[in-house]
Amino acid sequence: MSGLSVHGLTVTVGGLTVCRELELSLQPGQCWGLLGPNGAGKTTLLHTLAGLRPPQAGEIRLAGTPLKALSRRRRAQLLGLLPQDSKDPLPATVLETALIGRHPHLHAWQWESAADLETVRAILAAVELAGLEQRPVDTLSGGERRRLAIATLLAQAPQVYLLDEPANHLDLRHQISLLELLRDRALAAGGALMMSLHDLNLAARFCDHLLLLFGDGDSLAAPAAEALTPANLQRLYRHPVLVIEADGRQVFIPG
Amino acid sequence: MLLDPHRSSHRWLLCAALAGLILASLSAALTLGSVALDAQAFWQALSGQGGGLEATVVLELRLPRALSAFVTGGLLALAGALMQVLLRNPLADPYVLGVSGGAAVAALLAIMAGAGSVWLPAGAFAGALLSMLLVFGLAHGRGGWTTSRLLLTGVVLASGWSAVISFLLAIGPEQTLRSMLFWLMGDLSEARWPGAAAVALIFGLLVAMVLARSLNLLARGEIEAGMLGVAVGKLRVALFFLASLLTATAVTLAGSVGFVGLVVPHLLRLLIGGDHRLLLPASVAVGGSFLVLADTLARTVAAPQQLPVGVLSAFIGVPLFLYLLRRSGVRA
Numbered sequence: 001m002s003g004l005s006v007h008g009l010t011v012t013v014g015g016l017t018v019c020r021e022l023e024l025s026l027q028p029g030q031c032w033g034l035l036g037p038n039g040a041g042k043t044t045l046l047h048t049l050a051g052l053r054p055p056q057a058g059e060i061r062l063a064g065t066p067l068k069a070l071s072r073r074r075r076a077q078l079l080g081l082l083p084q085d086s087k088d089p090l091p092a093t094v095l096e097t098a099l100i101g102r103h104p105h106l107h108a109w110q111w112e113s114a115a116d117l118e119t120v121r122a123i124l125a126a127v128e129l130a131g132l133e134q135r136p137v138d139t140l141s142g143g144e145r146r147r148l149a150i151a152t153l154l155a156q157a158p159q160v161y162l163l164d165e166p167a168n169h170l171d172l173r174h175q176i177s178l179l180e181l182l183r184d185r186a187l188a189a190g191g192a193l194m195m196s197l198h199d200l201n202l203a204a205r206f207c208d209h210l211l212l213l214f215g216d217g218d219s220l221a222a223p224a225a226e227a228l229t230p231a232n233l234q235r236l237y238r239h240p241v242l243v244i245e246a247d248g249r250q251v252f253i254p255g
Numbered sequence: 256m257l258l259d260p261h262r263s264s265h266r267w268l269l270c271a272a273l274a275g276l277i278l279a280s281l282s283a284a285l286t287l288g289s290v291a292l293d294a295q296a297f298w299q300a301l302s303g304q305g306g307g308l309e310a311t312v313v314l315e316l317r318l319p320r321a322l323s324a325f326v327t328g329g330l331l332a333l334a335g336a337l338m339q340v341l342l343r344n345p346l347a348d349p350y351v352l353g354v355s356g357g358a359a360v361a362a363l364l365a366i367m368a369g370a371g372s373v374w375l376p377a378g379a380f381a382g383a384l385l386s387m388l389l390v391f392g393l394a395h396g397r398g399g400w401t402t403s404r405l406l407l408t409g410v411v412l413a414s415g416w417s418a419v420i421s422f423l424l425a426i427g428p429e430q431t432l433r434s435m436l437f438w439l440m441g442d443l444s445e446a447r448w449p450g451a452a453a454v455a456l457i458f459g460l461l462v463a464m465v466l467a468r469s470l471n472l473l474a475r476g477e478i479e480a481g482m483l484g485v486a487v488g489k490l491r492v493a494l495f496f497l498a499s500l501l502t503a504t505a506v507t508l509a510g511s512v513g514f515v516g517l518v519v520p521h522l523l524r525l526l527i528g529g530d531h532r533l534l535l536p537a538s539v540a541v542g543g544s545f546l547v548l549a550d551t552l553a554r555t556v557a558a559p560q561q562l563p564v565g566v567l568s569a570f571i572g573v574p575l576f577l578y579l580l581r582r583s584g585v586r587a
Contacts, residue, residue, distance in 0.1 A: 076484035
């Protein structure tokens with residue numbers, strides 16, 4: 001099967017248990033939200049799922065094959081990660097940066113083809129960075145850089161998208177438009193997503209499933225409607241959360 | 256940026272410009288000097304027809320020295336470009352991890368001991384290797400191999416070496432002091448045919464070209480590179496050893512020539528962009544040509560007095576670099 005599946009996964013970092021014997025299945029067509037308080041280990045879990053660090057126990061399978069057994073190139077074709085922050089100490093242009101997403105689709109000595117360039121230019125236009133192609137990355141604003149990182153991930157075009165706080169630095173309109181773009185592209189290609197978020201309203205709007213990390217090793221994986229209860233959220237953030245109905249939607253505000 | 260790396264016409268233009276630069280710098284190095292040659296005499300000397308003084312000067316003095324300068328500059332610029340990616344820091348240069356310090360200590364000891372011209376380069380190379388292994392061993396501790404840990408280990412070790420260098424200069428006998436100082440400033444007046452070093456440069460460039468696209472990814476970040484299929488750990492170890500070996504070879508050839516390794520790759524990043532498939536060969540060509548020109552000046556401006564090439568490379572390079580940096584800042 002395609003997608004990402006996790007069996008008996010235990011992840012610890014620096015004395016903190018992020019999750020204990022987690023069972024999870026990210027199936028094609030699903031959009032998962034990853035919620036948890038600061039320091040609960042959301043990034044660590046995403047990095048573990050991405051194969052950047054080994055779990056303490058358990059198995060991660062990507063498209064039916066154990067993650068460890070896949071070649072790096074194959075894994076990069078199937079799985080992509082949007083890191084929480086990107087630093088750019090060495091100068092590069094916007095176009096160069098987005099083009100590195102094509103790396104796993106090229107052979108060792110191959111240059112990016114005209115088709116690759118075309119694809120990447122179209123993606124830059126889709127994240128509203130058209131016209132900035134030759135700009136040095138260090139002259140971009142925080143939100144523009146975030147859109148560039150998303151463009152690089154879209155150029156990679158994996159099957160499974162792991163997004164670490166994708167809404168960071170984005171203004172209200174871009175939060176909606178870019179999360180829509182990511183979700184629509186991933187799902188249209190038969191892929192799946194998991195995104196860590198701090199905004200419950202974005203989670204409710206975009207995610208059909210949620211994984212809650214309570215910070216003590218306990219976790220809850222459930223359809224969004226089941227997971228987003230005031231009791232769960234109070235336990236998650238150790239702060240009351242009010243749920244209001246507005247315009248036919250549930251809106252979450254701190255109590 | 257002047258160049259679009261995805262247009263093959265631009266890539267050929269770059270190749271032609273670099274080839275022209277190399278030829279121009281070598282011609283200058285071969286014709287200028289105490290025996291100045293016009294074009295005709297130069298060609299006769301080069302083809303071995305002229306005979307006599309001109310042929311000796313060109314083929315036995317100037318050509319080996321110019322090639323040594325080219326190889327040294329190429330090695331340093333390539334090592335600098337690699338080191339900047341390894342440390343993800345545009346301020347990194349080939350010497351930042353203390354390789355030249357180890358070489359210098361060994362070389363100064365060899366000079367003080369009155370060792371011959373075979374032992375001096377051998378000692379310098381051994382010192383560079385020792386320093387490189389020391390940095391690698393100390394930085395590769397249990398906590399893994401982070402960039403800042405590697406940088407700190409190298410920088411601290413380098414300042415340790417520089418204290419030893421000062422100590423050796425303080426206690427060094429009067430009559431060896433001048434050659435010790437010249438070695439430290441980088442000097443090509445003793446240069447011979449750079450056979451082994453040239454092989455090291457070609458080998459280094461070939462390996463670096465194989466890694467070039469991965470370097471583009473690592474330059475953007477370790478996580479990004481790892482997620483796009485780069486074996487980051489192995490790549491960093493390979494980069495460390497490759498850059499250190501190139502530096503050790505350059506230091507062995509000409510002492511510690513400053514400035515080329517820091518500035519040439521950085522300058523090229525501003526001019527032709529950050530794609531290492533173009534940046535690495537361009538660094539070799541520009542770094543090499545730059546040092547050939549600097550060395551030509553070093554032996555002509557104050558003739559018959561010869562200056563250390565390291566001094567000249569900084570004299571030319573500093574204003575040039577500051578000008579370009581300022582210009583690029585205005586445009587951005």
